[in-house]
Amino acid sequence: MLKSLRNYSKIIIIVIVVAMVVTGALLGYGRYLNKPATTKAQSQYVAQVNGSNISEEEYYYIMQNQTAGANFERSQIVPFKVRVLDSIIETEILLQEADKMDIQSTITEEDVQDYYDTFLENNEMTEEDLVAELGENTKLTDFKDYIRNSLEKNDLINQVMERSYSNVTVTEDEVIEAYETIQPQVIMVRFGEDKDAARAKIEEAYAELKASKDFAGVADEYSDLVVGEGKLGNINRDNGYFSEETSNELFNLDKGVVSDIITDDKAYYIVKVLDKKLAEGEDYQAEKEEIKEQLLKSKQNKAFANWLESVKAESDIQINDPQLSGYKYLSQGNYQKAVEQLELALKTYPVPMTYLYLAEAYKANSMIDKADETYKKAVEAFPEDWELNLLYGNFLAGRDEVETEDALAKIDAASKLAGDDIMAHYRVFMVYSQLGADEKADEEAAIIKEIQEKIKAEQEENIESSTDDNDTTNE
Numbered sequence: 219m220l221k222s223l224r225n226y227s228k229i230i231i232i233v234i235v236v237a238m239v240v241t242g243a244l245l246g247y248g249r250y251l252n253k254p255a256t257t258k259a260q261s262q263y264v265a266q267v268n269g270s271n272i273s274e275e276e277y278y279y280i281m282q283n284q285t286a287g288a289n290f291e292r293s294q295i296v297p298f299k300v301r302v303l304d305s306i307i308e309t310e311i312l313l314q315e316a317d318k319m320d321i322q323s324t325i326t327e328e329d330v331q332d333y334y335d336t337f338l339e340n341n342e343m344t345e346e347d348l349v350a351e352l353g354e355n356t357k358l359t360d361f362k363d364y365i366r367n368s369l370e371k372n373d374l375i376n377q378v379m380e381r382s383y384s385n386v387t388v389t390e391d392e393v394i395e396a397y398e399t400i401q402p403q404v405i406m407v408r409f410g411e412d413k414d415a416a417r418a419k420i421e422e423a424y425a426e427l428k429a430s431k432d433f434a435g436v437a438d439e440y441s442d443l444v445v446g447e448g449k450l451g452n453i454n455r456d457n458g459y460f461s462e463e464t465s466n467e468l469f470n471l472d473k474g475v476v477s478d479i480i481t482d483d484k485a486y487y488i489v490k491v492l493d494k495k496l497a498e499g500e501d502y503q504a505e506k507e508e509i510k511e512q513l514l515k516s517k518q519n520k521a522f523a524n525w526l527e528s529v530k531a532e533s534d535i536q537i538n539d540p541q542l543s544g545y546k547y548l549s550q551g552n553y554q555k556a557v558e559q560l561e562l563a564l565k566t567y568p569v570p571m572t573y574l575y576l577a578e579a580y581k582a583n584s585m586i587d588k589a590d591e592t593y594k595k596a597v598e599a600f601p602e603d604w605e606l607n608l609l610y611g612n613f614l615a616g617r618d619e620v621e622t623e624d625a626l627a628k629i630d631a632a633s634k635l636a637g638d639d640i641m642a643h644y645r646v647f648m649v650y651s652q653l654g655a656d657e658k659a660d661e662e663a664a665i666i667k668e669i670q671e672k673i674k675a676e677q678e679e680n681i682e683s684s685t686d687d688n689d690t691t692n693e
Contacts, residue, residue, distance in 0.1 A: 265303060266536040267310045272303075280306060292605075296545050296571055303542060308526060309375065311533055316374040319381065323370040330366045337365075383521035388513045394497040396509050399452040401493035402468055403433055404459075406443040408485045420479055420486035427476055433490050442485070449492070460487075469494075541567050545575055553583040570600055574609060581613070589613065597628070604642050608632035612649050626655060633662060640669045 263271040281302045290298060338348065349358055407420040423440035427433060437448030443459075455465045464482045471477055471491045480487040497506075537543040544559030556579040563572050573596035580589035593610040600606055611628030614620045629649055636642035643666050650659035 264537070264539055264542075265307060266534070266538075267307050268314060268534050270310055270314065272306055272310065277303060277306060292571060296541060296575070297549075300542050300546055300549075303537065303539075307535060308530070309371075311526070311529055312375045312378050313371060315529060316378050319378065321374055321377045321381075323373045324377075325366065325369045325373050329369055330362060333365055333369060334362060379522050382525040383518040386514065386517045386521050388510050388517065392513055393506050393510050395455045396513055397454075397495070397497045397502060397505065398469065399454050399495045400469055400471075400491050401452050402450050403437065403448045403490045403492055404443055404445075404450060405433075405437045405441040405448055405488040406485050407440065407487075408442045416486060420488065424479055424488055427488065433476065452493075452495075539563075541572055541575075544572075544579070548575055548579050548582075551582075553579050557583055557585070568599065570596060570603055570606055573599070573606070577609075577613070586617070590617075602635055604632040604635035604637075604639070607635060608642075608646060608649060615649075615653050622653070625653070626658065629653075630658070633665070638669055638672070640666060640673070643669065 262274060264274050264277045265272040281299065284302055285298075338345065343351070345358070348361070352358070352361060405420070405423050407416045407423070409416050419440060423436050426436045426440075434447035434449075437443075438446070441448050443450075450459060453459065455462070455469060457465060460468065461482050464480060464487070467480060468477075468489055468491065471489065473491050473494045475491065477487070477489045480489065496502075537546065540559040541563035544556050544563050547553070547556035547559060557576070560572060560576040560579055564576055573592055577589045577592040577596070580586070580592060590613070593606070593613055596606045597603070597610055607628045611625045611632065614628060615622065615625035629646060633643065633646045636646065643662055647659055647662040647666060650656075650662055
């Protein structure tokens with residue numbers, strides 16, 4: 219039977235592009251299957267992985283299938299393209315590792331037929347319908363070969379993954395730690411610059427408790443922990459509040475008992491355990507196997523992700539698209555490389571986001587004048603773009619040698635160009651507010667309110683129109 223496919227958070231497996239529901243993937247896959255094997259220059263490949271080429275056709279074909287029905291904002295497009303390319307690169311690396319490990323596919327003809335039958339069932343198609351959908355240039359056997367090839371690749375990848383975490387186990391102690399929780403009520407006094415003063419404060423709080431004062435009231439008065447009545451809710455041993463040693467000490471407290479003053483390397487604590495759940499009894503026995511399975515999957519995913527990163531670090535990966543590589547360098551903090559690639563990208567892709575990424579790279583690389591020049595060229599090239607004007611104005615506002623009026627002029631332009639885009643006006647409002655331009659911020663708030671009222675009126679009109687149509691139909 220068809221092997222079940224795991225969902226790994228660290229990698230997008232895109233090998234199987236035969237969707238279980240008919241999409242553009244099905245309609246266009248024949249062209250992808252039968253594309254001619256031509257010799258290409260390196261620039262015609264979007265990337266190379268250890269000498270293996272990733273063609274532009276393959277990249278854009280997969281990206282097209284990933285974006286079916288999606289509606290991206292401009293700022294999301296390049297990051298998405300990079301994620302898709304990363305997934306293809308990671309898939310190629312895994313297939314190369316399968317070859318190194320001499321792993322063989324376990325997919326059978328029964329698996330292929332099973333997938334094929336499910337595909338037809340999900341789409342409520344007969345085989346004749348599918349043949350008609352594929353068109354006269356694509357044979358049914360080619361489609362089944364495509365399914366077989368995809369399933370085999372996915373099977374190889376799964377086997378490589380399983381080997382990457384084959385030594386991962388979960389102990390009984392780890393299950394217990396994940397299951398057990400306490401509900402602490404806490405008074406915390408941080409050391410700050412005066413540890414003696416902190417000690418005096420926690421001792422004063424402790425004296426209040428000894429005098430039978432309510433714990434919640436003392437916590438609200440003395441604690442540096444900003445939670446109502448000092449109640450943290452349920453926490454386990456591995457939490458973000460206490461060190462491992464302190465957590466273990468708290469778990470040893472009896473329910474309802476107020477602790478002595480507890481000290482770690484950053485603060486003093488007084489703790490009262492309101493509730494406690496220990497790894498014992500029928501409830502624990504009923505849940506422990508599920509907890510163990512969840513922990514195992516989490517550890518396996520982490521082990522696989524770490525292994526994959528180490529393999530990628532040793533791989534020779536070349537990205538030939540300067541916009542994608544430039545953005546990737548920018549997101550990784552390699553600003554010098556980002557500048558080099560994005561300067562090249564601007565010659566090929568002189569679009570708003572390339573200008574913005576390059577300006578950001580210049581700024582991060584302390585090339586402020588170049589960033590200014592790039593913003594200016596962007597606004598000149600796209601004078602009707604509200605976002606470019608806004609970002610340029612915000613950039614200018616951060617420069618000491620620039621008059622505030624110059625920065626505000628660009629932001630004013632952004633407001634005028636934003637039209638009825640309520641989110642654009644909200645961003646303009648936020649920038650005005652951050653710059654302390656209160657009067658302009660108030661004016662922008664009024665524009666936002668006006669747009670909101672306009673949208674509300676249109677919605678009410680549509681509802682009224684729909685009601686009238688229904689009444690007419692009923693008559």
